[in-house]
Ligand SMILES: CNc1ncnc2c1ncn2[C@@H]1O[C@H](/C=C/CNC(=O)c2cc(-c3ccc(F)cc3)cc(O)c2O)[C@H](F)[C@H]1O
């Protein structure tokens with residue numbers, strides 16, 4: 711039976727990266743994607759922007775939608791402050807299984823909670839299941855047409871607070887036009903765009919950083 715691309719990516723990590731060294735896990739995935747097989751990780755160029763936003767926010771509690779192989783999970787978790795936690799949602803069991811092993815290889819399993827399930831089902835349960843009050847940082851990198859419904863769901867579930875930073879990947883390629891229009895026009899967000907390139911390519915892509923300002927009603 712043939713392996714899948716996520717399985718080949720995991721093998722590249724287990725062969726090339728130093729156990730417990732998150733930086734080398736990230737570097738080996740990037741090397742694999744640059745030289746062997748493209749994969750939809752945020753990558754090194756946009757990853758540096760992700761790193762700078764995460765470092766600026768210094769989140770005690772972060773949420774990621776769309777774990778995939780765990781590349782951005784490792785990038786975020788390695789920068790969390792002591793006691794900081796990252797909850798990441800992934801509904802594809804095969805991707806979740808690969809991501810768990812990538813996260814473990816990086817030695818970050820104690821600060822990452824990987825939930826195998828859909829954002830639509832799980833966002834409404836995060837408070838009761840994980841004792842979450844609100845998130846300091848949210849990273850969107852799942853199905854692009856789910857960015858808008860899921861940020862509305864996060865608002866409705868009161869999982870955002872004044873100052874929560876929401877960072878979205880791929881707002882140019884593949885694009886999330888309805889999401890962009892919303893965060894750029896809503897008085898509830900202060901939004902800014904970081905131009906970059908699609909992972910491992912020269913195509914233009916970018917990240918949108920949106921700070922939640924809270925609702926106007928009392
Ligand atoms: C809907 N709720 C979900 N809940 C939990 N996990 C989910 C949910 N929805 C998806 N997942 C999970 O999140 C992941 C989905 C990532 C999707 N990402 C992309 O499509 C994506 C695509 C490109 C791309 C650009 C150019 C090109 F020519 C080809 C591809 C680049 C990128 O950086 C991307 O992120 C995973 F696969 C899915 O199971």
Ligand SMILES: [Mg+2]
Nearest residue numbers: 752851879880
């Ligand atoms: Mg992406």
